[in-house]
Amino acid sequence: MENMIFYVIAGITVASALMALTVRNLFHCALFLAMAMFGISGVFLYLNSDFLASVQVLIYVGAVTVIIIFGISLTRNMMDERSKAMNHQFLFSIVVALLLSAVIIAAIQESPFVGAEHPMSLMLSSTTGDASQQLAANIASPDHPFQGGVAYLAGALLRPENGFAFAFEFVSILLLSALVGAIVIARKDPA
Amino acid sequence: MLTGENIVQSVAGLLNWVYSQLGISALAGFINPIISSVVMFGFISVFVMFLVWMERKVSAHMQSRIGPNRVGPFGLLQTVADAIKLTTKEDVKPVNRDKIPYYIAPIIAFVATFMGMVVIPFDKGMVVQDLNVGILYIIAITGFTVIAILTAGWSSNNKFALLGGFRSAAQIISYEVPLVLSVVPIIMITGTLSLTGIVEYQEKAGYWFIFPQIVAFLIFITSATAEANRAPFDIPEAESELIGGFHTEYSGVKFAMFFLGEYIAVVVSSAVAVTLFLGGWLPVAFLGFLHLPGFIWFMIKLVSVIYVVMAFRWTFPRLRVDQLMDFGWKVLIPFSILNILVTAAVWLFLYGKGAQ
Structure with missing residues (x-):
């Protein structure tokens, strides 16, 4: 049952991602992209990571896709069905995409989710009681892979002993410089 | 004392009894959210109708008008009539x-x-x-x-x-x-x-x-x-x-x-x-x-x-x-x-x- 839920979510995500690549109308592409992003947040929810799911929707659907729609609406010929979908770099990009998927698949094989029982399966097999309480009890142990709450994530990212704190701060400075850079580029008079 | 928690618990108890009669207790975790969402949908629809009426009354008051006053008491049913008009x-x-x-x-x-x-x-x-x-x-x-x-x-x-x-x-x-x-x-x-x-x-x-x-x-x-x-x-x-x-x-x-x-x-x-x-x-x-x-x-x-x-x-x-x-x-x-x-x-x- 819980695998069924995953396959439905994954099917929607992959199908809309494929549609986003193949549909010729750019506006429809952007809408399918939004749907694919929403599907990915569904995968996060399935992995019991409600914080990541919310942030995925907030950033990728609410901001990135909207900016993309903005961009393509202000571009010419966006509705042209005959425009070419590929340029001379497409072979190179296929190689990069394959390499990237190889890396991601390798990383997934290493993840603690592999072989772990999904908390929902226990919830489904029980016949009585409060579902959410049982779910909470199932993932109570601190090293359970399905523990993706916001407090857990904050600890994993920011505790110095985990070694991600520097990277986290570094990324925020990178974003800040991107913000400042965008403002500098958008300025009309370089005073 | 009447509290929201009491109401929710009594409704949940009633629903559990219905589930046990129908023999679908195992599905309670899936049916209950659907029922509460439907209740919320009903509530929000009626509440929005009231709000539209309230908005028209507030604006009328601020502009020294009377506002809707024909359909129902104080024009309360005006939005119901409007909703029927919109849907048809x-x-x-x-x-x-x-x-x-x-x-x-x-x-x-x-x-x-x-x-x-x-x-x-x-x-x-x-x-x-x-x-x-x-x-x-x-x-x-x-x-x-x-x-x-x-x-x-x-x-x-x-x-x-x-x-x-x-x-x-x-x-x-x-x-x-x-x-x-x-x-x-x-x-x-x-x-x-x-x-x-x-x-x-x-x-x-x-x-x-x-x-x-x-x-x-x-x-x-x-x-x-x-x-x-x-x-x-x-x-x-x-x-x-x-x-x-x-x-x-x-x-x-x-x-x-x-x-x-x-x-x-x-x-x-x-x-x-x-x-x-x-x-x-x-x-x-x-x-x-x-x-x-x-x-x-x-x-x-x-x-x-x-x-x-x-x-x-x-x-x-x-x-x-x-x-x-x-x-x-x-x-x-x-x-x-x-x-x-x-x-x-x-x-x-x-x-x-x-x-x-």
């Missing part, structure tokens, strides 16, 4: 529309805002689903309205609708930033993203967050009004400039869904304001002798906040586009960042490192 109207569609996006845009606009209602705690335990990330979830899911508005504007194949859609997207993205930033101090103080948890913190602390966080409250209400595309921030649908903005080409039921979505957005943002800043279901301190159930207090506060938002609409003139952007980026965002810094500093000073 001919559905006029532009020939060169982009068919599927044109069809789904009003659905997204309605569903996105309605999904925000799911985590609003009306009383202790009286909530469809209390998520751990409640406040973040509301901000994220209501962000879908931008896509709905852009899609509506685009697929109508009408320059006024497209312009309205663009204006709206620019406005919502700009005002989403101060909206999120104004919530951050509350999360820092309480240490939780759950709306129920935030109200419980206020119960324990004995004060509402509007008192230490009045700046955040003002920023939140202003940005939420802008997010809901309501006057004085209604340039996406400015009637005098853009005919009707993104929903120019919509009529009948599809228009009704945009309309409903806009009002639900007002309800959601006001309910979040009540929960974060006005103590949610907690009683008003000096009126505590009344012993009203928590959800009654919540509704009283909710209607009061909505009244203020409505009063905005009929008091202030519409902003120009550049004024709107200036106000959002140069006033609200710096003030909300400053508010975060000051709150963090004061909280560290008062409670030291382990502030919780």
